[in-house]
Amino acid sequence: MSTIRVGIYTRKEIRAVFHGEYKHGEEVVCGEKIICEAGWYVPLSEDCSFSLMDVTIGIDFHWERNETQTFKGSLEVMKAKKGELTAVNVLDIEDYLQSVISSEMSATSHMELLKAHAVISRSWALCKIQRSLKGSAFACHESEGKRICWYGSEPHEGFDVCADDHCQRYQGLRAKDHKNAIKAVNETKGEVLCQLGVRSEELGVKEYVICDARFYKCCGGVTEQFETCWEDTHFDYLVKVEDFTKERRNDLTTEEGAREWILSSPEAFCNTNDKQILSQVLNDYDQETIDFYRWKVVYSQDELTALVVRHAPQLGKIIDLIPLKRGVSGRIYELKIVGENDSIIIGKELEIRKWLSNSHLYSSAFVIEKDSNTFTLHGAGWGHGVGLCQIGAAVMATKGYTYKEILAHYYPNTEIKLGIRN
Ligand SMILES: [Zn+2]
Ligand SMILES: [Zn+2]
Numbered sequence: 001m002s003t004i005r006v007g008i009y010t011r012k013e014i015r016a017v018f019h020g021e022y023k024h025g026e027e028v029v030c031g032e033k034i035i036c037e038a039g040w041y042v043p044l045s046e047d048c049s050f051s052l053m054d055v056t057i058g059i060d061f062h063w064e065r066n067e068t069q070t071f072k073g074s075l076e077v078m079k080a081k082k083g084e085l086t087a088v089n090v091l092d093i094e095d096y097l098q099s100v101i102s103s104e105m106s107a108t109s110h111m112e113l114l115k116a117h118a119v120i121s122r123s124w125a126l127c128k129i130q131r132s133l134k135g136s137a138f139a140c141h142e143s144e145g146k147r148i149c150w151y152g153s154e155p156h157e158g159f160d161v162c163a164d165d166h167c168q169r170y171q172g173l174r175a176k177d178h179k180n181a182i183k184a185v186n187e188t189k190g191e192v193l194c195q196l197g198v199r200s201e202e203l204g205v206k207e208y209v210i211c212d213a214r215f216y217k218c219c220g221g222v223t224e225q226f227e228t229c230w231e232d233t234h235f236d237y238l239v240k241v242e243d244f245t246k247e248r249r250n251d252l253t254t255e256e257g258a259r260e261w262i263l264s265s266p267e268a269f270c271n272t273n274d275k276q277i278l279s280q281v282l283n284d285y286d287q288e289t290i291d292f293y294r295w296k297v298v299y300s301q302d303e304l305t306a307l308v309v310r311h312a313p314q315l316g317k318i319i320d321l322i323p324l325k326r327g328v329s330g331r332i333y334e335l336k337i338v339g340e341n342d343s344i345i346i347g348k349e350l351e352i353r354k355w356l357s358n359s360h361l362y363s364s365a366f367v368i369e370k371d372s373n374t375f376t377l378h379g380a381g382w383g384h385g386v387g388l389c390q391i392g393a394a395v396m397a398t399k400g401y402t403y404k405e406i407l408a409h410y411y412p413n414t415e416i417k418l419g420i421r422n
Helices: 093-104 111-129 179-187 255-262 275-281 301-309 349-355 390-398 403-410
Strands: 003-011 014-024 027-035 039-043 049-057 065-071 074-079 085-092 139-143 146-150 191-200 207-210 294-300 318-326 332-339 343-347 366-371 374-380 414-418
Touching: 003 049, 003 093, 014 074, 014 085, 039 049, 085 093, 093 111, 093 179, 111 179, 111 191, 111 207, 111 390, 111 403, 146 349, 255 318, 255 366, 255 374, 275 390, 294 301, 301 318, 301 332, 301 374, 318 366, 332 349, 343 349, 390 403, 403 414
Parallel strands: 146 343
Antiparallel strands: 003 085, 014 027, 014 039, 014 049, 039 074, 049 065, 074 085, 139 146, 191 207, 191 414, 294 374, 318 332, 332 343, 366 374
């Protein structure tokens, strides 16, 4: 059995209710307890659970609120900084996944889509436990007139994953956990995505190498490769995939290729407006935006200047945006921003999306149309585009593809393996 350590929250004191008997050192505890020091609380039987009060969910989102959450497994209270305590839930990874898939995926999702996500989430969680996620955390290379940054995932200290969207949303045992999510986790029990034919030899045991199975909302017709978004390392399974059945040969790394591609709306798995399918992937608050396969953002020169000035006040009024390098899906990873006083080259894809929007631009796969006072960005897709396209996967499931076919489509050169040790 693999266990995972989930950090729930950090507080001055932890208010808990134990439903059933828990071993705490030499004592057995039950019922309400205000915990003011570090320690372990281990359930004495399978049907025990414990609740934590005032857990904040949706931090920094408009639906942020506090609620009581209930958990299986053990509670570890750890010392944190500034005399505070962190509540960590230690539980079986399969129980963790049931909750995650229920929280992250809609109850109306197709079973094959849920199963694909269960395998991805399990692979991701095991990578987190092994601290073997590919790519480093935030890195930034700045030189004269150039700023190339990417944003990886910092490991947590003292636990494997947090319970919020930074890692995977985990809300413990919930009355509304849906049967299908639980079924999808059970039916893929222990299955992880591994690199084809690649094994590591840690501890003298040959092991398959688990994939860093990334995903996002919509590729825009073609998926991107890892190195366009993060550091310059190549992974055989995070490469260009054309998100359709008919093969085409557009070279989207060129300006002409990207322009023709983005200004058209080619057939692709993720080229859909089917609300029933979109609702499987997008949370309610996201469903208002359905124009993400192809999208458009219009800025006046002043608006664009105001956005860029936050990062580079020295540029002055912005007079041009020039894509210098595009990845295989047309996503720009080096963009030259020309101002009246100076210019700068920025990358990679997320940095570009942050600079050109108050939050994030949908993607960095865009072409620019300029007239006297306006900049129109015509774009494709939503997210970094590396790995599985969630909208495309939902459409594939509806068309009758199995989760194994869906995973093989978005992650070439992989195989699904059972029972990877951690
Ligand atoms: Zn996290
Ligand atoms: Zn797609």
